[in-house]
Amino acid sequence: MPQISASRRLRRTPFSEGVEAAGVKGYTVYNRMLLPTVFESVEADYRHLKTHVQVWDVSCERQVELRGPDAARLMQMLTPRDLRGMLPGQCFYVPIVDETGGMLNDPVAVKLSEDRWWISIADSDLLLWVKGIAVGYRLDVLVDEPDVSPLAVQGPKADELMARVFGDRVRDIRFFKFDMFEFEGRDLAVARSGYSKQGGFEIYVEGVDIGMPLWNALFAAGEDLHVRAGCPNLIERIEGGLLSYGNDMTDDNTPHECGLGKFCNTHTAIGCIGRDALLRVAKEGPVQQIRPIAIDGDPVPGCDRPWDLFASGKRVGQVTSAAWSPDFETNVAIGMVRLSHWDAGTELEVETPAGMRRATVQSHFWI
Amino acid sequence: MPQISASRRLRRTPFSEGVEAAGVKGYTVYNRMLLPTVFESVEADYRHLKTHVQVWDVSCERQVELRGPDAARLMQMLTPRDLRGMLPGQCFYVPIVDETGGMLNDPVAVKLSEDRWWISIADSDLLLWVKGIAVGYRLDVLVDEPDVSPLAVQGPKADELMARVFGDRVRDIRFFKFDMFEFEGRDLAVARSGYSKQGGFEIYVEGVDIGMPLWNALFAAGEDLHVRAGCPNLIERIEGGLLSYGNDMTDDNTPHECGLGKFCNTHTAIGCIGRDALLRVAKEGPVQQIRPIAIDGDPVPGCDRPWDLFASGKRVGQVTSAAWSPDFETNVAIGMVRLSHWDAGTELEVETPAGMRRATVQSHFWI
DSSP states (O other): OOEEEOOOOOOTTTTHHHHTTTOOEEEEETTEEEEEEESHHHHHHHHHHHOOEEEEOOOTOEEEEEEEHHHHHHHHOSSOOOTTTTTTBEEEOOEOOOTTTOOOOOOOOEETTTEEEEEEEEEEOOOOHHHHHHHHHHOOOOOOOOOEEEEEETTTTTTHHHHHHHHGGGGOOOOOEEEEEEEEEEEEEBBBSSSSSSSSSEEEEEEEGGGHHHHHHHHHHHHGGOOEOOOOOOHHHTTTOOBBTTTTBOSOOOOOTTTGGGOOTTTTTTOTTTTTHHHHHHOOOSEEEEEEEEOOOOOOOOOOSSSSEEEEEEEEEEEEEEOOOOOOOEEEEEEEGGGGGOOOEEEEEEEEETTEEEEEEOOOOOO | OEOOOOOOTTTTOTTHHHHTEEEEETTEETTTEEEESSSSSSHHHHHHHHSSSSSEETTTTTTTEEETTTTHHHHHHOOOSOOOOOTBBBBBEEEEOOTOOOOEOOOOOEEEEEEEEEEEOSSHHHHHHHHHHHHTTSSSSSSOOSEEEEEEEEEHHHHHHHHHHOOOOOOOOOOOOOOEETTTTEEEEEEEEEESSOOEEEEEESSGHHHHHHHHHHHHHHHGTTTTOOOOOOHHHHHTOOOBTTTTOOSOOOOTTTTTTOOOOOOOOTTTHHHHHHHHHHOOOOOOOOEEEEEEESOOOOOSOOOEEEEEEEEEEEEEEEETTTTTTTEEEEEEEEEGGGGOOOOOEEEEEEEEEEEOOOOOOOO
């Protein structure tokens, strides 16, 4: 691939200096911000992530902050997930839908207090949708992007590394919960979460100025743990079935098509803007859905556009993410498949740049 | 710079095949789509653009389509520019502002008919803001992104090339007007516009399928005109004072700070959401504003983050775009400067990665 041209528009992060010193080799752009994609090689990064511990610059998971008396009401308007039982200190994965039930983002909502929320977003300017809704409905709420840049610590040794920097209390954080921890006199939210299946944390770093001090503290504390800079890993996230907004789903898709029906409480999520549109699909189910798919043969090239899936020459879906898995010795992939052909074991054909290949629908992801 | 990693999320365009065959060397990401930045070299591309004619894949200028009885009302809600006198067939450069008067985008509005508009956007998901407003105000309008990908033909020989493909009638299109032209049985809007000061057109290509046929027709017709693939050129656009949303301005800035006060009819643009917020700045003027700035010395490196401007050691602004201009034999730059130091001829200092340099505020851009 060609080089990426630098400009202010592709925003640097509080950790860019560390990322560059660590020898980043590839970037993508995510929320108009640089997101590393490879350090040593995608396969070497994968092996290291599954063995040791990595520090990830995921500043591009920007926050949309809702603050004020109508914050909770607005948050519920955005998602079909029922938020009534959610407590401060919890993180909820929430599909965000428009008035037609189309996915606008699949972020994590962070409830700081009754009247203060962060939405930790995937790749779309969700801020603009939320601001438009707040203005249009004349809600009593402030909506903006705070100076918060998440830093992830991921891998089997993440607990040990984090305990050395933040104290043993981090070990007690439960999955998708967060608590406040002090670093250099500042209180930071630390959640047990992250875009891998290897376990770990996300630190919501408030203030650009403490970015590099925290980065350096983690590296200094983890030398004997083989800590190194990393990033969301294509192979590992496909194996684990972690979806990517813009790759595996777009605003053309409902949450049910994305297999996120379990996060939709369409009957009780009163106030959700897309609720009416989703009631029917919630009842009858979608006609296509995300599936894990194994692709036979040699390693496939990168999936930079949808690859059509065929059954007896008829198009029945598409693959949108794919990579060779060293651990499972097959090409692992994520695709959207029609109801008629989505049963586990169904054999299809997929048109890759390397030619037509046999593809088999799996019963579950590779975890 | 490192490589850019391919994924479906960084969308390809109807012309990507042609761009790749032409040997694109660099990309940026714009509206989650690939936008070429360099073919031969930025300087060679610049010389060619000013001498011959280039075909640019600017598909990333996505369209937001407004359709329905409330389309014109919604369009006026988005901008402080008074649209009452605008006729079908006209293109208007329109600042788009939020309820605080902050710039959300600086697109070109294309009026197809009273109840059908395109907004040809700069780099932000304006679709989400427009949809949010339409939903919140319960407007009777459809808002979506149509299958339209602009292709620009720019340079001094653009008229000749376009006339060979679309007929001599294209020569009659006046600046920022458009008319309909046939290509392979399809009617396409062709406007005299584009992101350069060398003259030319933008073709609103409706339908992915005719992308490469049109690309190929332009290259076949222009061989003796030395037509080649090009892209918005950093040097030429700074010389010409063409602003870049996300580089030279963000939602922190009002249109008046961006020097776009002439496109704001704050008193008569009734219905504009940011009107109240802009009334005071419209009357009293902004405290900082975009200025052309010359930077002394050798060619500066790329401006990938704001460079602070100083006067007697005090920060008085920042530079956000800069490049060495072969024609003007100086570093040309765009910056935002405080009122106290924005007069033409004011000498400042700018902190570049190549060290502190003398910078001089100019009376006008280099055109």
